[in-house]
Amino acid sequence: EAQVTQNPRYLITVTGKKLTVTCSQNMNHEYMSWYRQDPGLGLRQIYYSMNVEVTDKGDVPEGYKVSRKEKRNFPLILESPSPNQTSLYFCASSLSWGPGNTIYFGEGSWLTVV
Amino acid sequence: QQQVKQSPQSLIVQKGGISIINCAYENTAFDYFPWYQQFPGKGPALLIAIRPDVSEKKEGRFTISFNKSAKQFSLHIMDSQPGDSATYFCAVVVMDSNYQLIWGAGTKLIIKP
Numbered sequence A: 001e002a003q004v005t006q007n008p009r010y011l012i013t014v015t016g017k018k019l020t021v022t023c024s025q026n027m028n029h030e031y032m033s034w035y036r037q038d039p040g041l042g043l044r045q046i047y048y049s050m051n052v053e054v055t056d057k058g059d060v061p062e063g064y065k066v067s068r069k070e071k072r073n074f075p076l077i078l079e080s081p082s083p084n085q086t087s088l089y090f091c092a093s094s095l096s097w098g099p100g101n102t103i104y105f106g107e108g109s110w111l112t113v114v
Numbered sequence B: 001q002q003q004v005k006q007s008p009q010s011l012i013v014q015k016g017g018i019s020i021i022n023c024a025y026e027n028t029a030f031d032y033f034p035w036y037q038q039f040p041g042k043g044p045a046l047l048i049a050i051r052p053d054v055s056e057k058k059e060g061r062f063t064i065s066f067n068k069s070a071k072q073f074s075l076h077i078m079d080s081q082p083g084d085s086a087t088y089f090c091a092v093v094v095m096d097s098n099y100q101l102i103w104g105a106g107t108k109l110i111i112k113p
Helices: none
Strands: A004-007 A010-013 A019-025 A031-038 A042-051 A054-057 A076-078 A087-094 A109-113 B004-007 B010-014 B019-025 B033-038 B045-050 B056-059 B062-067 B072-077 B086-093 B101-103 B107-112
Touching (some): A042 B101, B004 B086, B010 B019, B033 B062, B045 B072
Parallel strands (some): A010 A109
Antiparallel strands (some): A004 A019, A031 A087, B033 B045, B033 B086, B056 B062, B086 B101, B086 B107
């Protein structure tokens, strides 16, 4: 089954404790990205990757890091989480980029930073 | 600065009625206008999309109407069903090498049986 898998789905952590949210896709997609979803703001792109070893900042990259060492994996790293990073996070992938490329989303990771 | 304004924020429609969600954008450089549907506990999923060279696209009970001069596009759900209850997002695609999606704030739609 074609899917985007993120882990953990739910996490409560403390301020400053480094954490990683993993993302893996099994569709051999080139394009992967991370979004955060907050009430009243829709989805905002954090980082994206057009291919292996190619990553770039989205709209809200501050406080986040990513890496793309393999095509299928695109982890999101919070080096020193803060309460304003409490949010619902989505990983997404598509075959390529550009209009017409369907974006597939994971089921989301609820992150609470206390 | 919000480049895509979506309304209403929430909407309650009787079963069998027509649900209408509107989006307005500012930048004329967009060239792809998708709508996504999100059920609770799930990620968004592409519902229907339109390019600016057509004024309307219909897929089953779902129709996008596009008004390029007014910089507006809307989603119409005909014969709305309880299973359509979800959050709907409009989005626009920025016409550059990134082709980034810019999202509306979302509309929570509830269809009353």
